[in-house]
Amino acid sequence: MTKPLLQMALDATDLDTAFQSVSRVAEQLDVIEVGTILAFADGVNSVAKVREKYPNHIVVCDMKITDASAILTKLALDAGANWVTVSAAAHIETIRAAKKVADQHQGEIQIELYGHWTFEDARAWYDMGITQAIYHRSRDAELAGVSWTDDDLSKMQQLSDIGIELSITGGIVPADLYLFKQIKVKSFIAGRALASDEGVSIAEAFHREIAKFW
Amino acid sequence: MTKPLLQMALDATDLDTAFQSVSRVAEQLDVIEVGTILAFADGVNSVAKVREKYPNHIVVCDMKITDASAILTKLALDAGANWVTVSAAAHIETIRAAKKVADQHQGEIQIELYGHWTFEDARAWYDMGITQAIYHRSRDAELAGVSWTDDDLSKMQQLSDIGIELSITGGIVPADLYLFKQIKVKSFIAGRALASDEGVSIAEAFHREIAKFW
Numbered sequence: 001m002t003k004p005l006l007q008m009a010l011d012a013t014d015l016d017t018a019f020q021s022v023s024r025v026a027e028q029l030d031v032i033e034v035g036t037i038l039a040f041a042d043g044v045n046s047v048a049k050v051r052e053k054y055p056n057h058i059v060v061c062d063m064k065i066t067d068a069s070a071i072l073t074k075l076a077l078d079a080g081a082n083w084v085t086v087s088a089a090a091h092i093e094t095i096r097a098a099k100k101v102a103d104q105h106q107g108e109i110q111i112e113l114y115g116h117w118t119f120e121d122a123r124a125w126y127d128m129g130i131t132q133a134i135y136h137r138s139r140d141a142e143l144a145g146v147s148w149t150d151d152d153l154s155k156m157q158q159l160s161d162i163g164i165e166l167s168i169t170g171g172i173v174p175a176d177l178y179l180f181k182q183i184k185v186k187s188f189i190a191g192r193a194l195a196s197d198e199g200v201s202i203a204e205a206f207h208r209e210i211a212k213f214w
Numbered sequence: 215m216t217k218p219l220l221q222m223a224l225d226a227t228d229l230d231t232a233f234q235s236v237s238r239v240a241e242q243l244d245v246i247e248v249g250t251i252l253a254f255a256d257g258v259n260s261v262a263k264v265r266e267k268y269p270n271h272i273v274v275c276d277m278k279i280t281d282a283s284a285i286l287t288k289l290a291l292d293a294g295a296n297w298v299t300v301s302a303a304a305h306i307e308t309i310r311a312a313k314k315v316a317d318q319h320q321g322e323i324q325i326e327l328y329g330h331w332t333f334e335d336a337r338a339w340y341d342m343g344i345t346q347a348i349y350h351r352s353r354d355a356e357l358a359g360v361s362w363t364d365d366d367l368s369k370m371q372q373l374s375d376i377g378i379e380l381s382i383t384g385g386i387v388p389a390d391l392y393l394f395k396q397i398k399v400k401s402f403i404a405g406r407a408l409a410s411d412e413g414v415s416i417a418e419a420f421h422r423e424i425a426k427f428w
Contacts (some may be wrong), residue, residue, distance in 0.1 A: 043257030059354025115303025
């Protein structure tokens, strides 16, 4: 299995704050995500600015596209994103249209797993060549104050078995990484933890755990 | 039943084009929608500019919020939107958080009906006080080249019976309006048709049909 990447989500409502939060840990990151909040707050201009400042990182634009996928995918990739996210709730033909534009621009589509998606959906995404999805810790788990449920882990394993690499997010901490060692992990996504005063040491802890299990 | 409103969706990738398309028909409109494309292209600044230019229209920001709903709802309403859209794929607690912020700002939430939503979901939305949803002509119907299927109409009727007012969209033309006369319609949404050279006469035709059936 390839080594999971470390991804930071920038979810500030302005670019200055976002840049401040990423600057200290940027060298420890593989992927920088322009979160939905920042993308709406400042438009795809935020993607262009992140690309300009970080030319060598993978940049994701977290649009959670649900419709108008060809235009939105092009908007994100033209601005400098490598990957763009599409909602699992989008119609299969909407997802196919996004994939086509991504292929034309050497970009990749990531499916955001929200709503009542099924494994049949996941196989259809994989069959059209989509190999990435984003798995969020369930809101129910979050609300119940538990970290990762057996149900989450079982769903991740099934997606992994289909062939889909997962980017995992939702209050994830380095000590949890061992839970996912059987799963095809594309990246671990953190936000506030990496933006904190302990950001650098937390990033280092992520990399230590990644090296241990992959 | 209250009279359906006429809504224009602005889906250009820049504000100038959007303003050009709306200026001729603005007097015929009740609702102006900052579409997802425009909202990502120019950020919520586009909402502020539309609000500034059209202080008396209802303004919708079509964010299709799926997560981070409190912050995104506030972003849209602070910029001047009256209504903001939330994806049916969002977790029920995510939707509740959006509703709470909307209530604090005298705004309203509209559910965007994408993905495998259920009538049980719809009742849960209605039970928390959400009375609006957006119904898109199914992509399957669109791809098959048919206008509105019996399945679409039956689903709309069931949502209407739950108490949810629908904004209806997807290549809708004035001659189709009679199809929806039994349904609680909040608005009819058109985009390109209203932006065309015949935009004013098409808008008038919408209002004539609305007056005929409601």
